[in-house]
Structure formats: C-alpha cells, structure tokens
Amino acid sequence: MINNVILAASTAEGGQAAARSAWLVIAIPLISAGLLLLAGRKADKWGHLLGVAASAASFVISLWVFADLLKNGSSDINLAWWINGGFTLDFGLQIDQLSMAFVLLVTFVGTLIHIYSIAYMAHDRDRRRFFAYLNLFVAAMLLLVLANSYLVLFVGWEGVGLASYLLIGFWNQRSEYAVAAKKAFIANRVGDFGLLVAMMIMLGEFGSVSFAAVLPDAAVLSPTTLTLIGLALLLAACGKSAQFPLQSWLGDAMAGPTPVSALIHAATMVTAGVYLVVRSGPIFEGAPGARLAVLIVGAVTLLYGAIVGCAKDDMKKALAASTMSQIGYMMLAAGLGPVGAVFAIMHLLTHGFFKAGLFLGAGSVMHAMRDQVDMRRFGALGKFMKITWLTMMAGWLAILGIPPFAGFFSKDKIIEQAFVAPAGQVWQGWAFGLVAMFGAGLTAFYMSRLFFMVFQGKARWTDDQHPHESPGLMTVPMVILALGSVFGGLILTVVKFDDYLAPALVEGHHGEPVVNAYAIMAATLVLVLAGAWIAWAKFGSAKAVVPVLPPAADGLVRAARADLYQDTVNHGLFVRPGQALVAGATKTDNSVVDGAVRGLAWLFLRTGGLIARLQNGYARSYAATMLAGVILLVAIVLAGRI
Amino acid sequence: MSVTAYLLLASVIFVIGATTVLVRRNSIVVFMGIELMLNAANLAFLAFARMWGNVEGQLAAFFVMVVAAAEVVVGLAIIVSLFRTRRTVSVDDENLLRH
Amino acid sequence: MNGLEMSTAEQVLFWIVGPITVLGASALLFSKRAVLTACSVMVTMVGLAFLYVGLGSPFLGVVQVVVYTGAIMMLFVFVLMLVGVDVSDSFVETIRGQRWIGAIFGLGLLVVLAGAVYRSTFTFVIGGEGAAGDNAGAVASLLFSDFAFTLEVTGCLLIVAAMGAVILTHRVRLTKPVTQPQLMAGRTKRGLRLTPPPAPGNYARHNAADVPAIDPSGRVIEASVPSSLRLRGQVHTLRGLSQDLLEDPPACGPKEVKP
Known part of the structure; x- marks a missing residue:
C-alpha cells in the first residue's frame, strides 16, 4: 500500500493533489473541534471517537504529503488562491523538510495521545470537550509549522497558546488550576510581544513577512537590525518554549490532565520556539550577537531545569523540569548554527517520543495510585505495573543518552557540537561544551532518581492503595512510544536525517570540536553512568532509605524545591x-x-x-x-x- | 466762579441725599433723601440757566418739580399700603428677594 | 446778573443760606426722630427757595415753597403721623459694614462730582433772559410755546399719579361694615358708655382739650380728655383751676329768679 501511495504521489498530478491537500491536515482537526464544541452534551457518547478519527485522518494525509515531498521537493501553496479580481492575499502553507518533520511528529504522537486519553479521561464528564480542545491544538500546531510566513505562523502561535490555556485550566473548578492557566498565557504573551516586534521590523525593512521575502534576503540588512530581530524572535521562543527568563509557567502547567502535559508541554507546543529559531536561521546567521544570546539562554536553561529537577518530589513537575532542560539543549544546538540545528531537530523528534512516553507512563502511575503525584509515596511499583515499568525504562534510558537508545544519537551529537568553537572564540567551545556535558550528568541523576523512587526500592504507599496495570487503550500508545524511544535515534541516523533536512536550512560549515569527539563521548558516558549510579545508591538499591517527608536540606536544595525562587x-x-x-x-x-x-x-x-x-x-x-x-x-x- | 459754588453746593446736597438712602432704615426718611437729590439737581439746573442766560434751565427745573410731586404721591401711597399690610416702615423688612 | 462774578449781595446770601441748607439736610442723616427730620428738610427747602431767587428765578422760588414745602413735605408729615410718631428709628445698623460703605461711597461721589465740576470749563453768555424782572413771563412764554406738549403730558402724569395713589391705597372690604345698632348692642353687652364722652373744658372758663370737665360733685371726668394726652400725662389738674370755681361750684340747674 505504501508503494501505491508513493506511486500516486510520483505523478505530477498526484503530486499536485498531495500538496494541494495539505490544508486538509489542518482543516480536519479544526472542523472536528468545532463540531465537538457545538454539538454539546449530545455528542458525549461518540465525541472522543470523532476526535481520534480526526487526528488519525490528519496523520494519514500528512503521510501522503510527506511521500510527495520526498519525491518532488518542497512546495508553496497559497490558501487564498480562490480570491480573484486583482486582489491577492498572501496566506499560505509551505511544505518543506523541516515542516513535514514536525507535521509527522505532531500527528503521530498526537494520535497516540488521543487514543490514550480515551481511557485516561474515561471517568470525566467533560471528555468530549477535552477532545475538542486537543483537536484544536493539533490544528493550530500544524498551522504553525506549515506556515509560509511569519503572520500565518503567528496565527498558529496564538492558537496553540489558546489551546494550552484551555487545556491547562481544563479542571477550572479548582482555582489554582485556573491561575496556572493564566500564568502560562501571560508568560506566552510576553513572548508574543517579541514576535510582534520582530514582524514589525521585518515589515518595515522588507514590506512583507513571508519566509520567501525575508529569509533569502536576510543578509542585506545591517547586523544591528538583524540582531534586533534575532533578539525579539528569541524572546518569543523563550515564552513559548519555557526558556529562561520566561520559564516560570511550565511547572504550574502540570495542573492540566496528564495527556495535555504529554502532548503540549513535552512533545509539541514547547518545541515551537525551537522551530521558530531554526526556521529563522538566515537571520541568526547574520547576527552573531543574537546567536550568542540563544546559546546563553539554552545553556542557562538546561542547567536551571536540571537543578530544579533534582529536588522535585512531584513526579510531573520533575518531568516538566526535565522538559525545560532538554529544550535548553535544543536551543543550545540551534544557536550553534545550521550544523547544530540539524541535531536540535533530531533531538526534538527523539525527545518527542521519549518524553511523551515518560509522561504517559506517569499518567499510568497516577491512574494506578489514585491520582497521587508525590514520588516519596511511591516505590516498588515495578512489580505491579510491568508494562508501565518497561516503557518508562525505555524512556529513561533514552533520555540518559545510553547507546543505542534514541537520546544517545541526538544528545551526544549536540554535546559534541557544543565543543565546536566559532572562529576566534575558543572560550565558547569550552564553556558551552562543559555546560552541556555537566547537564548530561545532572540529567542522568535526576531522571534515575525519578525512575528509582517510583519503581524500585521499598513500597512507601499510603493506605489502601491497590496499584494495577492500566487498560489496553493506555498501554498500547505507551508501548509504541517506547519503541520510538528505543529505535528512533538509530533510524534517524540510518536514514541520514541531516542530509534530509539540509535543503531547508542555510549552508553550514562543519567545525572541529576543541577536544577529540570520542573523548567527549566517553566523558559524557562516564558522567551519565556516575549520575545514574549515585541515584541508584540513594534511591533505588535495597538498602536505600527514602524519607516519606522531604528532609531538611541546605540552601541549594531548598532553592531548587522552590524552583530557584522564580516566582x-x-x-x-x-x-x-x-x-x-x-x-x-x-x-x-x-x-x-x-x-x-x-x-x-x-x-x-x-x-x-x-x-x-x-x-x-x-x-x-x-x-x-x-x-x-x-x-x-x-x-x-x-x-x-x- | 459763581457757577462752581452753586454746583458744589448742589453736589453736597446730592451726596447727603444719596447717603441717606444708603444709611437710614425708615422708608419715609429714605424717600425724603430722594427728594433732596431731586432738589440738588434743580439747583444745578438753575445755576446753568443763569450761565447760559436763558430760561430753559428754569423750565427744566419746573418740570422736575412737577414730576417729583407726582412721584411723592405714588411713593407715599405705596408706603402707606405697605404699612397697612406689614405694619412696618423699615426698608430692611422688605427683603423677600434675598438669596 | 453778570455770570462771571457773584456780586457782594449774592455772596452774602449764598454763604449764609448755603450752610443752613446743608445743616438742614444733614438732619436726615443724624436725627433719630422722624418729624424733626421732616421739619429740617422743610428748612432746607426754604433755603433752596432763597437760592433760587438769588439765581434770578423768583418764579421757581415761589413754586418751590408752594409745591415742595407746602405740599410735598406736608404729605410726608401726614404719612409720618399715620405711621406713628413714636416709631423711632433704631440706629443699630443691621447690614454689616453698611455705615462704612455709605460713608466711603458718599465721599467718593463727592470727590468725583467735585472733580467733574472743577474740570469743566463754563461759557458765560452775558445779558440773556429778555426783559429783566419779568421772570414769570419769560418762563410762561417759553412754556406755552415750545414746551406746550410737555406741559400737557405732565398734566396727564399728574392725573395718573393721583389715580394711582387712590388705587394703591384702596382697601377691599373683607368684612361687612358694622352698623350703628350692632355697635350699640356691642357696647351694651360690654357695659361701656353708650353716649359720646363729655367735652373737655370747664364751663365757660376753659375749653382746651387738656382741661378736664368736672362733674356735679366736683370730681374730674377722666374720659373728657383725649386718651393720648392722658397717656402722656399732659392733663391739667384741678389745681390749675381758678380759686373761685373751687370755692363756689356752680349749681346744676338755673339759679332762683328774684322778683
């Protein structure tokens, strides 16, 4: 069947049809969301099925479009082609390698999470509304990555912000959840201001904000203008991707249901900032100051998230801190130039799989332990929830970067690239490289801490807990994502992801890291294993004693528990x-x-x-x-x- | 010189009459002050008649006298009728137009 | 009369009558008793009449005395009597600062008028006025020729004024007039005297209003003297009567006639 699809795409008309149908990818979830919201209580019986079907249809059509892309290359579609009479409206989609990579990730992982949510939200009377919002999010995210201009991107940008607000505050009967939703929205708004400023400068300089008008000619602008645009875009990315200094909303966003955390705040929405930076590569190429700012933001955030994650006892908040840190890695890579940008996208794809898998596993644990999230009250769950244990183990090893799991191929490459110093700035290579490596060690420690506290050691449960495995609708997506965590990096390296992505990026030159690449790899591995071993000793081994109440600790741990006083x-x-x-x-x-x-x-x-x-x-x-x-x-x- | 003297006298009498209107409270006394002012004007008229050497000024004074007589009649009638109703002749007691 | 200079006679007249006039006028400001004020103003009017004659208009001087002093001031006195002569003005000022305002404005007006007088230049026409001495004739010839219409209008004004006075003082009778039988019935009920009181005066010796009549027993009849005099205590006592009346009071009826 795949052959037929590729055959159909290979003909010129079929190709045209595929590209022309790319708007369906956005339209189907959007219409489904509208139907589910308008249908009201009558649709409670079958609403979730429609939501899943819309997401799956979106995935199938995006596969078709992807096949056409591989055959015929990128294309640009004007959605307002039906307006005639001398008036042209520049509102369209751009189908190229970068956008299709995102599209496939969003639709695939999105469909899996839709399926998971059928069982997770089975006891919630507002499940239909949940699916409506999820579909709305998918539509907006796809519009964002398929946009052919900053303006269309901004429409999608705002859409995902709206969906995030609606989903974080889904249970808005609890006022603290509603406050968390507002906090997320306001932090996003600060970022949106940056995007608007960048668009205004572009409009003033070029008279247009479409990618085709701005990006190829970016070099004609003065470095000062480019730096300003770059910094404004960085501000927008910080808001959406929860980077320092706009990172305070991500921890509170865990107030939403776990599928929301998995989809939006792990795999897709928070990666929109990275997408923006990578897409605007030509602008950052001409603005070394802005690029350095991106690097610094990425480095600071990855350490920030790692430090906070080491002290969090709330399982979801620890995973949120981990997301913040991993996106810091992606930002760091994106700031390294086009070569690093490839690895940023690769890490983004692998991270999408293993982080979503980890979050779904956390949801499974919460489902088993009656919605508790305090890890100090878990322990020894591996014996009772075998599938969850195995899938989360896959995600854990992937995030640690243990070969041959997915994270190794992407994160290690980022660390290696971080050691590459630009011309005449040797200190940058050492600084960012060491930070990235140290961050890897910390990641190993806190992720292992999480894994061992939940699944190993002695049981520290509250009374009348009966942990059981989750139903099939929840475990099957987790298994699929675990497969992605195990084999994803390998597959991407084998199909030569960097060659695939190259047409969408600026031409980059490869530099040599200041230290031998294999030495870096070895040192990283040693650090990672050391971090994991320390966590095993403290939390996972049979002799380890994990206090049920958080013990008194010194300043850094107290600060980390309070999110480094960000609030x-x-x-x-x-x-x-x-x-x-x-x-x-x-x-x-x-x-x-x-x-x-x-x-x-x-x-x-x-x-x-x-x-x-x-x-x-x-x-x-x-x-x-x-x-x-x-x-x-x-x-x-x-x-x-x- | 002579005209000046008579005019000054007329001014003094006029001022006395004006001040009476301002200062005294009995409405009949006030009315007398008004009559005094008219007389001062008459004196001035006659002084100027002598200056110009014809009797037109005297004629003017004559008419002033006639009109003053008519005015006194009506004015006193008013005062009497006011006295009949309010039992007072004080000017200050008719202050209904106050703010 | 030469207009430029006052003759000596005229100067004497002016400087004597002038101050008298001002003095009389100032009683308006300073006198408490209203009737005294009216009399001082009469003095002022007469003084002004003198000045009018000195200014070469004897006609107006006489008219001043007749109209102003004789008619207008009399009217004032009538109304004062009607209102009541014992209604005296209290000199306590009710409006704050009105004394000062009056003084300042008065002086101000005087200054301004004096200034106007001194600043003016006067043209003197010598030898006007036609036939010397026939002032009334000159006035009359002007009055009835050039100012005839004004004269007629002034006549109308007088008529209107008289009518106005009548209308203003007209009282609408609100109650039925009391008839004589009703009056008598009332007096009878209250036990008052039914006849008019006895006339004042004593026999044929005195008939002044303040001399009381004597009844046959030789006692004074209080009711024969007007009550206002009684209130003021201005009634002649019996001691003021001649001695022979006291010793030999006349009998009631006629004396016996001797053959």
Missing part, C-alpha cells in the same frame, strides 16, 4: 511594580483627573456662593451697588477728559 523574582520584578503602577495610575485618576474636574466644580460653586452673598435682599445694599456703579461711570468719563 519570588517575577513577583518582585514585575508584579509588584505593575501593581504599584496601577495603584498609582488609579490614584492619579481619582485625585488628579477627577480631582481637577471636582475642583473646577467646587470652584464654581464657591464663586457662585460668594457672588450670591450680594443678593441679601436688602434694598440698601442694592442701592449701594448702584451708587458704586454711578461713581465708577463718572470717574471713567472724568478720566477720559483729563
């Missing part, structure tokens, strides 16, 4: 001045503006009152006034005659 800093830096500004503005409005109006009225009243005192009713006072007037008149006439 305090945000509150002090932005919330308090903002509130003071609003209070000041309100007071000014009340006292100055309203006060001026009231003061004017008071002035008139008082003046009127004073003048009214002349009307005392006595004829003699009026006579006095008249006499005064007479004197004045005569005096004036007299003065005129002097």
Whole structure:
C-alpha cells in the first residue's frame, strides 16, 4: 500500500493533489473541534471517537504529503488562491523538510495521545470537550509549522497558546488550576510581544513577512537590525518554549490532565520556539550577537531545569523540569548554527517520543495510585505495573543518552557540537561544551532518581492503595512510544536525517570540536553512568532509605524545591511594580483627573456662593451697588477728559 | 466762579441725599433723601440757566418739580399700603428677594 | 446778573443760606426722630427757595415753597403721623459694614462730582433772559410755546399719579361694615358708655382739650380728655383751676329768679 501511495504521489498530478491537500491536515482537526464544541452534551457518547478519527485522518494525509515531498521537493501553496479580481492575499502553507518533520511528529504522537486519553479521561464528564480542545491544538500546531510566513505562523502561535490555556485550566473548578492557566498565557504573551516586534521590523525593512521575502534576503540588512530581530524572535521562543527568563509557567502547567502535559508541554507546543529559531536561521546567521544570546539562554536553561529537577518530589513537575532542560539543549544546538540545528531537530523528534512516553507512563502511575503525584509515596511499583515499568525504562534510558537508545544519537551529537568553537572564540567551545556535558550528568541523576523512587526500592504507599496495570487503550500508545524511544535515534541516523533536512536550512560549515569527539563521548558516558549510579545508591538499591517527608536540606536544595525562587523574582520584578503602577495610575485618576474636574466644580460653586452673598435682599445694599456703579461711570468719563 | 459754588453746593446736597438712602432704615426718611437729590439737581439746573442766560434751565427745573410731586404721591401711597399690610416702615423688612 | 462774578449781595446770601441748607439736610442723616427730620428738610427747602431767587428765578422760588414745602413735605408729615410718631428709628445698623460703605461711597461721589465740576470749563453768555424782572413771563412764554406738549403730558402724569395713589391705597372690604345698632348692642353687652364722652373744658372758663370737665360733685371726668394726652400725662389738674370755681361750684340747674 505504501508503494501505491508513493506511486500516486510520483505523478505530477498526484503530486499536485498531495500538496494541494495539505490544508486538509489542518482543516480536519479544526472542523472536528468545532463540531465537538457545538454539538454539546449530545455528542458525549461518540465525541472522543470523532476526535481520534480526526487526528488519525490528519496523520494519514500528512503521510501522503510527506511521500510527495520526498519525491518532488518542497512546495508553496497559497490558501487564498480562490480570491480573484486583482486582489491577492498572501496566506499560505509551505511544505518543506523541516515542516513535514514536525507535521509527522505532531500527528503521530498526537494520535497516540488521543487514543490514550480515551481511557485516561474515561471517568470525566467533560471528555468530549477535552477532545475538542486537543483537536484544536493539533490544528493550530500544524498551522504553525506549515506556515509560509511569519503572520500565518503567528496565527498558529496564538492558537496553540489558546489551546494550552484551555487545556491547562481544563479542571477550572479548582482555582489554582485556573491561575496556572493564566500564568502560562501571560508568560506566552510576553513572548508574543517579541514576535510582534520582530514582524514589525521585518515589515518595515522588507514590506512583507513571508519566509520567501525575508529569509533569502536576510543578509542585506545591517547586523544591528538583524540582531534586533534575532533578539525579539528569541524572546518569543523563550515564552513559548519555557526558556529562561520566561520559564516560570511550565511547572504550574502540570495542573492540566496528564495527556495535555504529554502532548503540549513535552512533545509539541514547547518545541515551537525551537522551530521558530531554526526556521529563522538566515537571520541568526547574520547576527552573531543574537546567536550568542540563544546559546546563553539554552545553556542557562538546561542547567536551571536540571537543578530544579533534582529536588522535585512531584513526579510531573520533575518531568516538566526535565522538559525545560532538554529544550535548553535544543536551543543550545540551534544557536550553534545550521550544523547544530540539524541535531536540535533530531533531538526534538527523539525527545518527542521519549518524553511523551515518560509522561504517559506517569499518567499510568497516577491512574494506578489514585491520582497521587508525590514520588516519596511511591516505590516498588515495578512489580505491579510491568508494562508501565518497561516503557518508562525505555524512556529513561533514552533520555540518559545510553547507546543505542534514541537520546544517545541526538544528545551526544549536540554535546559534541557544543565543543565546536566559532572562529576566534575558543572560550565558547569550552564553556558551552562543559555546560552541556555537566547537564548530561545532572540529567542522568535526576531522571534515575525519578525512575528509582517510583519503581524500585521499598513500597512507601499510603493506605489502601491497590496499584494495577492500566487498560489496553493506555498501554498500547505507551508501548509504541517506547519503541520510538528505543529505535528512533538509530533510524534517524540510518536514514541520514541531516542530509534530509539540509535543503531547508542555510549552508553550514562543519567545525572541529576543541577536544577529540570520542573523548567527549566517553566523558559524557562516564558522567551519565556516575549520575545514574549515585541515584541508584540513594534511591533505588535495597538498602536505600527514602524519607516519606522531604528532609531538611541546605540552601541549594531548598532553592531548587522552590524552583530557584522564580516566582519570588517575577513577583518582585514585575508584579509588584505593575501593581504599584496601577495603584498609582488609579490614584492619579481619582485625585488628579477627577480631582481637577471636582475642583473646577467646587470652584464654581464657591464663586457662585460668594457672588450670591450680594443678593441679601436688602434694598440698601442694592442701592449701594448702584451708587458704586454711578461713581465708577463718572470717574471713567472724568478720566477720559483729563 | 459763581457757577462752581452753586454746583458744589448742589453736589453736597446730592451726596447727603444719596447717603441717606444708603444709611437710614425708615422708608419715609429714605424717600425724603430722594427728594433732596431731586432738589440738588434743580439747583444745578438753575445755576446753568443763569450761565447760559436763558430760561430753559428754569423750565427744566419746573418740570422736575412737577414730576417729583407726582412721584411723592405714588411713593407715599405705596408706603402707606405697605404699612397697612406689614405694619412696618423699615426698608430692611422688605427683603423677600434675598438669596 | 453778570455770570462771571457773584456780586457782594449774592455772596452774602449764598454763604449764609448755603450752610443752613446743608445743616438742614444733614438732619436726615443724624436725627433719630422722624418729624424733626421732616421739619429740617422743610428748612432746607426754604433755603433752596432763597437760592433760587438769588439765581434770578423768583418764579421757581415761589413754586418751590408752594409745591415742595407746602405740599410735598406736608404729605410726608401726614404719612409720618399715620405711621406713628413714636416709631423711632433704631440706629443699630443691621447690614454689616453698611455705615462704612455709605460713608466711603458718599465721599467718593463727592470727590468725583467735585472733580467733574472743577474740570469743566463754563461759557458765560452775558445779558440773556429778555426783559429783566419779568421772570414769570419769560418762563410762561417759553412754556406755552415750545414746551406746550410737555406741559400737557405732565398734566396727564399728574392725573395718573393721583389715580394711582387712590388705587394703591384702596382697601377691599373683607368684612361687612358694622352698623350703628350692632355697635350699640356691642357696647351694651360690654357695659361701656353708650353716649359720646363729655367735652373737655370747664364751663365757660376753659375749653382746651387738656382741661378736664368736672362733674356735679366736683370730681374730674377722666374720659373728657383725649386718651393720648392722658397717656402722656399732659392733663391739667384741678389745681390749675381758678380759686373761685373751687370755692363756689356752680349749681346744676338755673339759679332762683328774684322778683
């Protein structure tokens, strides 16, 4: 059947048909979302099935389009071709290697998570609404990656932000969940501001924001302009991908149901920032300052996430910190130039599989342990949930970067590339390389800690827990994703992913790392195994004692438990001045503006009152006034005659 | 010189009459002040008549007198009728137009 | 009369009558009793009449005395009597600062008017006024020729004023007039005297209003003297009567006639 598909795509008309049908990929989930929302309670019986079907149809059509891409190369489609009469609207899709890689990831992993959600949300009466939002998210994300201009990308950008808000606050009966949704939305908004500024500068310089107009001619702009655009785009990416300094919303976003965390906050939406940076490669090529900023942001975030992840006892929050850290790796790679960008995308794809797998496994554990998330209350679950144990083990080994699992092929390459110094900046190679390597060690420690605390050691459960394996609808997607975690990196390397992606990126030159590549690989492996062994000793071995209550700890651990005080800093830096500004503005409005109006009225009243005192009713006072007037008149006439 | 002297006298009498209107409270006394002012004007008219050497000023003074007489009649009638209703002749007691 | 210079006689007249006039006028400001004020103003009017004559208009001088002093001021006195002469003005000022305002404005007006007078230049026409001495005739010839219409209108004004006074003082009778039988019935019910009171005066010796009549027993009849005099205590006592009346009071009826 695959042959027939490729055959159909290979003919010119078939190719045209495939590319022309790419809009269906977006339209089907969007229409499904609309139907599910409008149908209301009547659709509760079959709504989830429609949602899964829409996502699966999207995947099938994207396969067809992908086949056409492999045969015929990239194409550009104008969605507004039906408008005629001398007016052209530039709203279209761009089908190239980079976008199709994302499309396949989003639709495949998305469909798996849709299937998982049928069972996970089986007891929730709003399951239909959940699927509607999931479909909406898929449609918006596909629009984002298929866009052919920054404007269409922005439409998708806002769409995923909306879907994320709706899904994080899905159980908005709990006010803290609704607050978390608002926090995510506001942090995203700050990033959106950056994207808008970048688009405005592009519009001013080029008169258009489409990729075809901006990216090929990016080099004509001055480095200052390019740096400004680059920094603005970096701000947008930080907001969407939860990078420092806009990272505070990701931990709280775990308030949403676990499939949401898996799909949006692990595999797809948070990777949109990386997509933006990679897509805007030509801009960053001409702006070394912006590129350095990307590198620094990526490096800081990967360490930030790793440090926070080491101290978190909430399973989902630990995984969120891990996501933050891994995307930091992707940012670091994207900032290394086109060569690093390939590995960033490769890591993005493998990360999509193993992180989604880890999150689905966490959901399975929560399902078994009656929605608890405190890892100190787990332990020895491996014996009771074999499939979950095995799939999460696959994801764990993949994220550690143990060969031949998926993470090894992508993350190791990133670390190796990090050691490549640009011309004349040897310190950069050492600095970023060492940071990446150290981050790998920390990743190994905290991910192993998570795995051992949950599945190994002694059982530290609360009373009347009966952990059991999850139903098939949940375990089958987990198994598929685990297969991806095991073989994904291997497959990508074998099919030569870098050659595949090259047409979509700028021409890059390969540099040599400052240290031997094999030495790097060996050192990384040693660090990783050391981290895993320390975690085993503390949490996983039979002799290890894991306290049920978090033990008192020193400053760094306390800071890590409090997310390195990110909320305090945000509150002090932005919330308090903002509130003071609003209070000041309100007071000014009340006292100055309203006060001026009231003061004017008071002035008139008082003046009127004073003048009214002349009307005392006595004829003699009026006579006095008249006499005064007479004197004045005569005096004036007299003065005129002097 | 002579005209000046008579005019000054007329001014003094006029001022006294005006001040009476301002200061006194009995409405009949106030009315007398008004009559005094009219007389001062008459004096001025006659002084100017002598200056110009014809009797037109005297004629003007004559008419002023006639009109003053008519005015006194009506004014006193008003005061009497006010007294009949309010039982007071104080000017200050008619202050209903106060604010 | 030469207009440029005042003759000596005229100067004497001016400087004597002028201050008297001002003095009389100032009583308006400073006198508490209203009737005294009216009399001082009468003095002022007469003084002004003198000045009018000195200014070469005897006609107006006489008219001033007749109209102003004789008619207008009398009217004032009538109304004052009607209102009540014991209604005296309290000199406490009710409006704050009105005294000061009055003084300042008065002085201000004087200054301004004096300034106007001093700043003016006067043209003197010598030898006008036609036949010397026939002031009334000159006025009349001007009045009935050039100003005839004004004269007629002024006549209308007088008529209107008289009508206005009548209308203003007209009182609508709100109650039925009391008839004589009703009055008598009322007096009877209250036990008052039914006849008019006895006339004041004593026999044929005195008939002044403040001398009381004597009844046959030789006692004074209080009701014969007007009550206002009684209130003021201005009634003649019996001691003021001549001695022979006291010793030999006349009998009630006629004396016996001797053959």
